[in-house]
Amino acid sequence: MKKIFPALPMVALVLVVGSWGLHHFAQRRLEAGIADFRAAIGPNASFSYATAKPRTLARGARFTSVTYHNPVMTLTAANVRLGGMKGNNVQGEKIGSLILQKVQVMAWGNTFSLDEVDLSDLTLPNGARPVDNAPQSLGFDSLVLGEGVFTNFHLAAPATQTDMTVAHMRVDHYGLGQASHLDLDHLATQINLTPTRRITVDHLELDGPDFAGQVASLIQSGHLVHETHPYRVDLKKGVIESSHPLLQVDRLVSSRTSTEVEDKMDSRLTNLAIWSTGTDSISLLNAFGYDHFMGNVHVVSAGDRSAGHLRLEPMTVESPDMGNLTVIAELDQIPFDDMLVVPETARVVSAAITWEDRSLASHVIEALARSRETPVDAYRQTLLASLSASDDASMRALGRFLQSPADHPLQLALRPMKPVNLMMIGVALSMASDPSIAAPLGLTISTP
Template identity: 70%
Template sequence: MKKLYPAIPLLILVLLVGSWGVHHFAQRRLEAGIADFRASIGPDATFSYATARPRTLARGAHFTAVTYHNPAMTLIAADVRLGGLTGNNVQGEKIGSLVLRNVKVMTTSNTISLDQVELSNLVLPNTARAAGDMARPLGFDSLVLDKGAFTNMHLAIPASQTDVTIGRMTVSQYGMGRSSHLDLDRLATQINLTPTRRISVEHIVVDGPDFASEVASLIQSGHLVHERHPQTMDLKKVEIDSTHPMLQIDHVTTSRFSTETEDKMDTKLDHLTLWATGTDNPSILNAFGYDHFSGNIHANSTSDRSAGRVHLEPLTIESPDMGNLTMVSELDQIPFDDMAIIPETARIVSAAMTWDDLSLANHVVAGLAKSRDMDVDTYRQNLLSTLSTSDDASMRAMGRFLQSPQDHPLQIALRPMKPVNLMMLGVALSMAGDPSVAAPLGLTISTP
C-alpha cells in the first residue's frame, strides 16, 4: 500500500491533464460546429450568443442569450441546451435533446413567446447548404421529431388583433408519413375586435394525422392533403363568449377513417348549449321564444370526395327542452378543399326527417302569431282550421301534428326533381303549402 502513495499525485496529474485535454478538444469541436452552422445559414442570417460551453465528449453545448436572425424572423432564447449531436448536413443533423428557455420568435406578422421548449430526437434533414446569397431553408415541413413539449405559449397576431395562449402542448411522432399525436391543455383565443370574442378549450387530444404532410401541403398548394390515416379527436370544455355567453360544449369526440376517395366520420357533441345573441341582434331562438338551445348531437357521415357528395345516416339532435330530430340526407357539390363556401355550393339531393316534439311546435306557433300581431289562440285556431280542410294530405298531416304535437311525431321527406341549394331550402319549405313548390321539391309530410 505504501508503494501506491507516490503514484497518487501522478494519477491526479494525469486526470487533470486529461480532463483539460478533453475540455480543450470539446471547445475546439464546439467552435468548429458554430462556424459550420454560421456558414450553412447564409449571409442574410446571423447567429450570436453571450456564452457557449461544450458538454461531455463534445456531444452537446450550452448557450446563453442566443439570437438567431434572418430576413423572415428573429428568434431569441435566454438559455439553450443541446445534447446527443450526431449526423451531418447530408445525412441529416440529429439532436438527441434540445431545451430552450424564455423563447421569443418574431416575424413581420406575429410574435410567439414560450417559457420553455423541449425537443427529443430532432432531425434536420436539409441537404442543401447555403450558396451565394441564398440561405438554407428551415424546412419545417421536412423535420422529424419524436417528441416536442411547449410550455406557456403566447401567440400575438396584430393584424387580426388576435391573441392565443396555450398552457402546455406536446407533439409526438412528427414527420412525413408518420401518424402524429397532439395533446394540448388550456387553449384560449381572444379576438380583440368589437365586440370581443373569446374561445377556450380545456383539453384537446388528436391522434393519427400526418401533421408534417399537412404542413407540406399547405406550403406547396395552400390546401390540406387528403390523409388515409385513421384519426380521432377529443375536446373537453369548449366555450365561446363575447359580451354574453354564446356556446359551450362539455365534450366533443370525432373519429375518421379514410380511403383514397372516401371518408367515414362519427362525431358526438355532448351537452351542447347555444345561447341566443340577445335582443340587440335577435336570432331564430329569440324569434321562437327561447334564450338558448341545450342538447346532444350525433352525426354519422360518409363523404365521397371524388363525387363531391356527403351522406348523413343518421344525424340525431336530442334537446330535452325542444324535442328530438332524426335525419338521413344526401348532399352534393360539397367543396372539400374549401369547406367555408359550403352554404353557397352544397345542395340537398334527398332528405328524410322525423321530429318528436316537446315544446318547439307551440313556440313556433306563438312566434308566428306575434309576428302577425295576433292573439296566439286565435291564430292557432285559424291555422288548424285552414290545415284540416286542405286538399293536400301533407297539410292535413301538419294540422294533426300541430293539434297534438307530442302525440304525433312529424315526418318530412324531401326528394326534389333536381337538387336544392341549402341557401334556398328555408324559403322553399316556407312555401310548402303551394303545390307548385311542393311538387318539384318532392315534399311530403306525414304523421304515424
C-alpha cells in the same frame, strides 16, 4: 500497499491531463460546430451568444443569451442546452435533446414567446446553401421530431388584433408521412376586433394527421392537401363568447377515416349550447322565442369523394327544451377538402326527417301569430281548421301534429325533382302548404 502510494500522484496527474485534454477537444469541436452553423445560415443571418460550454465528450453544449436573426425572423433564448449530438449525415443533423428556456420569436409581424421548449429526437434537414443572399428556410415542413413539449406559449399578432396563450402543448411523431399526435392544455384566444371574441379550450387531443405534410402543402401551395391518415379529435370544455356567451360545448369527439375514394366520419357533441347574438338579431332562435339552444348532436356520415356525395346515416339532435330531430339524407356537391363551405354548395338529393316535439311547435305558432299581429289562440284555431279541411293528406297530417305535438311525431320525406340547395330547404319547407312548392320538392308529411 507501499507500492500503491507512490503511484497515486501519477494517477491524479493522468486524470487531470486527461480531463484537460477532453475539455480542450470538446471546446475545439464546439467551436468548429458553431463555425459550420454560421456558414450554413448564410451572410444575411447571424448567430450570437454570451457563453458556450461543451458538454461531456463533446456530445452537446450549453449556451446563454442566444440570438439568431435573419431578414424574416429573430429568435432569442436565455439558455439553450443540446445533447446527444450524432453528427451530420444524409438525412440531416441529428440531435437527441434540445432545450430552450425563455424563448422569444419575432416573425411576420408577430411575436411568440415560451417559457420552455423541450425537443427530443430532432433531425434538422440538410438543405442547399442560400441563393442570392436569401435567408435559409426554417424547414418546418421537412424537419423530423420524436417529441416536442412547449410550456406557456404566447402569441401576439397586432395585424389581426389576436392574442393567444397555451399553458402546455405536446407534439409527437412530427415528420413527412408520419401520423402525429397533439395534446394541448388550456388554450385561450382573444380577438380584439369589434366585436371582441374570446375562445377557450380546456383540453384538446388530435391524433393521426400528418402535420408535417399539411405544413409542407401550406408552404408550397397555400392549401391543405387531402388527409388520408385516420384521425381522432377529442375536445373538452370549448367556449366562444363576446359581450355575452355565443357557444359552449362540454365535449366534442370526432373520428374520420378517409381514402382517395371514400370518407367516413362519426362526430358527437355533448351538452352543446348556442346562444342568440342579441335581441335585435334575426336569428332563428330569436324568431322562435328562444334565447339559446341546448342539446346533444351526433352525426354519422359516409361520403363518395369521386362523386361529391355524402350520406347522413343518421344525424340526431336531442334538445330537452325543443325536441328531438333525426335526419337521414343524401347530399351532393360536397367539397370534402373544404367542409366550411358545405352550406353554400351542398344540395339535398333526398331526405327523411323525424321530429319529436317538446316546445318548438308552439313557439313557431306564436312567432307566426306575432308576425301577423294576430292573437295566438285565434291564429292557432284558424290554422288548425285550415289544415284539417285541406285536400292534401300531408297538410292534414301537419294539422294532427300541431293539434297535439307530444302525441304525434312529425315525419317529412323529401325527394325533389332535382337537388335543392341546402340553404333553400328551410325557406321551401315554410311554404310547404303551396302545392307549387311542395310538388317539386317531392314533400310528404305523415304522423304515425
